[in-house]
Ligand SMILES: Nc1nc2c(ncn2[C@@H]2O[C@H](COP(=O)(O)OP(=O)(O)OP(=O)(O)O)[C@@H](O)[C@H]2O)c(=O)[nH]1
Ligand SMILES: Nc1nc2c(ncn2[C@@H]2O[C@H](COP(=O)(O)OP(=O)(O)OP(=O)(O)O)[C@@H](O)[C@H]2O)c(=O)[nH]1
Ligand SMILES: [Mg+2]
């Protein structure tokens with residue numbers, strides 16, 4: 316998996332290198348400020364980072380400073396079966412595709428997976444997930460468009476229990492964080508999951524579109540208040556020069572970033588490693 | 603849609619009396635600047651707008667009316683880029699429209715919204731599924747077309763979008779369609795293979811319009827990516843979607859001016875009627891609180 320993040324951040328790094336053409340051993344706070352702004356780290360956070368730096372900064376010092384901003388991820392409890400994950404986020408962020416990527420990953424790890432098509436709202440959302448299920452050769456629970464999404468979630472968990480399946484992944488309809496009427500629906504899905512199995516959903520994963528910068532932070536805040544978010548997956552990192560937003564997301568929300576999406580295929584998901592990430596950005600200016 | 607901006611315009615106006623002095627004008631301009639920047643209007647565009655408003659207001663004699671007029675005139679200019687406004691029909695039907703953009707920006711949904719908009723205006727519309735990449739993309743457009751009762755063209759097992767486009771256009775000419783809307787797969791401008799494919803699709807379609815569908819949640823990135831598509835493919839209009847999110851309005855204000863391509867429509871929800879035509883004069887009237895009835899009537 317190594318190198319994935321570096322590849323995904325290529326656009327961000329290219330952008331920085333255009334502005335800071337020469338690599339060096341030490342950088343000034345001004346240069347670092349520029350580096351971070353160019354990577355689209357929020358200005359408040361840039362100010363905070365830069366304020367604590369000495370006049371000459373070397374790579375190791377800055378790296379420690381940046382790593383400090385990341386919230387470490389807790390390893391999921393291994394003994395829960397089925398382990399239920401609910402996927403949420405705004406429209407078009409990449410929820411359905413990320414489910415396929417996660418299912419592929421779990422299968423690679425030798426686990427059994429079932430999908431729940433609880434986006435019963437968008438046109439052909441059910442068909443989209445169904446085709447992924449066929450492609451991945453995993454079972455799926457699906458109804459018709461317009462049916463109750465909570466019922467789908469319930470049935471998926473019930474089936475996983477009956478068939479002794481390891482992992483449950485439940486898709487939901489995209490909803491903007493500003494659409495308060497859709498919040499109730501989401502809360503209900505969460506409640507009903509808990510009825511199907513004590514403690515479910517075990518992880519509520521928020522999918523954020525990596526090209527959305529500051530809006531992604533607002534989204535995360537609202538969704539977190541709405542249902543509580545356990546971890547974040549940032550998609551479309553292959554298409555953004557805004558890789559720096561990850562720093563702000565992690566720092567502002569104190570939520571762990573679990574994976575990053577780097578393309579449209581099922582293999583295009585990499586575990587997020589703050590070390591690798593920070594190195595990729597620092598490579599742009601330091602030797 | 604532009605409530606925040608509209609409110610800040612009126613608070614800027616309040617800083618200046620019927621007849622007033624340079625100090626009042628400076629205050630009004632400062633207020634204007636603050637609110638535009640807060641609304642995410644690009645800082646260069648803000649600067650330019652303020653300079654022009656200041657000049658024009660002074661030339662006409664400082665006062666509330668001249669300030670209002672200057673603001674209205676220059677704002678309209680900023681919102682206007684060379685090109686068409688609203689939906690424009692080709693002189694010889696069918697009018698062919700290519701829908702392009704990044705993954706998940708709203709192309710397929712907006713194809714449906716536009717088809718619905720045109721259908722309500724009595725046009726015979728064909729929507730074409732030329733996204734053969736994403737799973738169930740064809741099915742999605744088929745279902746949307748069915749829902750709004752518009753004709754659909756798709757070829758289930760075809761792999762080449764160029765073939766689909768050729769076949770669709772042949773049909774459209776035979777059956778005398780007024781408008782053909784072609785949905786394409788989402789792609790990043792840095793994905794060379796997919797951009798090449800889009801060029802081939804464009805050549806085959808020979809479209810009257812290439813619309814770039816941009817997610818307004820991406821803020822200034824929407825402007826950057828539109829500019830890139832314009833360079834690589836050539837676009838004739840931009841449609842901003844998901845305006846019902848926390849977009850502060852600024853992208854819509856500076857977009858045309860920054861890339862030199864007009865903003866044509868705005869998407870304000872997931873449903874088919876959630877589309878508004880963007881005509882600069884009407885938008886400025888609304889921003890100035892003129893309560894433009896014509897524009898309300900245009901809502902589908
Ligand atoms: N380049 C790139 N594209 C991605 C990535 N993840 C998803 N996509 C694409 O983004 C588009 C939207 O993805 P979906 O998975 O349908 O998004 P969604 O959140 O389920 O969308 P809705 O259900 O409509 O809200 C599709 O075209 C995906 O192929 C990624 O990491 N990189
Ligand atoms: N709230 C809101 N949602 C929208 C709007 N336009 C589109 N959407 C939603 O955004 C998501 C993605 O829309 P699509 O039309 O599938 O996007 P696309 O560009 O065709 O996506 P790909 O084909 O995967 O690249 C869907 O859930 C739509 O319902 C809008 O103006 N407002
Ligand atoms: Mg989906």
Ligand SMILES: [Mg+2]
Nearest residue numbers: 709710733739
């Ligand atoms: Mg589409």
